[in-house]
Amino acid sequence: MSAPLSAGDGMDSGNLYGVGVGPGDPELMTLKAVRRISASPVIGYFAARGRPSNARRIAEDLITEHHRELRFDYPVTVECLAPTQSYEQMLLGCYDEAAARVEEELLAGHDVAVLCEGDPLFYGSYMYLHNRLADRFTAKVIPGISSLTAGSAAIGRPLACGDELLSVLSGVMSADDLKTSLVACDAAVIIKLGRNLVKVKSVIESVGLLDRAYYVERATSAAEICSPLADADIASAPYFSMVVIPSAVAGLR
Numbered sequence: 001m002s003a004p005l006s007a008g009d010g011m012d013s014g015n016l017y018g019v020g021v022g023p024g025d026p027e028l029m030t031l032k033a034v035r036r037i038s039a040s041p042v043i044g045y046f047a048a049r050g051r052p053s054n055a056r057r058i059a060e061d062l063i064t065e066h067h068r069e070l071r072f073d074y075p076v077t078v079e080c081l082a083p084t085q086s087y088e089q090m091l092l093g094c095y096d097e098a099a100a101r102v103e104e105e106l107l108a109g110h111d112v113a114v115l116c117e118g119d120p121l122f123y124g125s126y127m128y129l130h131n132r133l134a135d136r137f138t139a140k141v142i143p144g145i146s147s148l149t150a151g152s153a154a155i156g157r158p159l160a161c162g163d164e165l166l167s168v169l170s171g172v173m174s175a176d177d178l179k180t181s182l183v184a185c186d187a188a189v190i191i192k193l194g195r196n197l198v199k200v201k202s203v204i205e206s207v208g209l210l211d212r213a214y215y216v217e218r219a220t221s222a223a224e225i226c227s228p229l230a231d232a233d234i235a236s237a238p239y240f241s242m243v244v245i246p247s248a249v250a251g252l253r
């Protein structure tokens with residue numbers, strides 16, 4: 001059996017592109033992202049099993065019958081795991097499998113554009129493909145407008161100014177860690193809310209920041225929702241939502 005081809009074996013490998021498609025509004029894709037998606041024969045994207053991909057939805061007007069699509073399904077969390085399995089292990093397996101599918105295309109000489117909601121390297125799944133493939137193939141990143149700046153635009157408040165310290169926190173953090181981080185910064189964005197919203201809200205209230213905090217859902221999309229966090233009376237937030245605690249002083253100068 002012949003050895004698998006790799007870059008430099010006489011056949012030109014394709015290039016890998018991590019393409020940021022922005023936070024939701026298709027008009028917020030960069031010109032470079034639009035050009036790259038249109039020019040790439042293969043389009044990849046991650047999605048929750050059984051659900052449409054948000055990144056693909058943002059770019060859908062650019063995807064034609066001339067593109068081949070590689071959909072990478074995340075493992076489902078509610079599946080019963082064997083005692084020896086963890087969700088983290090399953091995720092690693094999912095990334096390995098996705099990287100192997102992309103590698104096959106690259107070795108065949110096809111360029112692959114992997115769509116990523118927001119920016120590919122800002123908490124984006126593309127990074128797991130980049131980490132697995134960039135040492136053997138040409139891999140380029142096209143940055144995108146991230147949800148962070150989409151959130152502050154949605155509430156119309158400066159996120160941070162001057163010497164202020166801005167923290168990006170995760171709703172998955174423990175209440176104690178969230179509290180410590182919030183008192184140590186001047187402004188914050190809390191992503192990955194889901195069922196953690198109740199905990200996040202109560203921590204924000206406990207450190208006296210509730211009157212400055214906003215809840216933002218699906219920023220920049222047609223379904224955008226934006227309200228003071230105090231008025232967001234929901235037990236569980238959808239995946240594409242965040243809390244923004246903007247600068248305390250920027251509006252005063």
Ligand SMILES: C[S@@+](CC[C@H](N)C(=O)[O-])C[C@H]1O[C@@H](n2cnc3c(N)ncnc32)[C@H](O)[C@@H]1O
Pocket residue numbers: 023024116117118119120121122123124145146147148150151190191192193216217218219220221239240241242
């Ligand atoms: C894994 S991170 C991906 C961030 C993305 N790469 C970016 O640059 O914005 C996903 C989290 O970002 C936040 N998020 C992404 N897009 C959003 C949007 N349009 N509106 C509100 N939150 C968003 C949510 O908190 C979500 O749980």
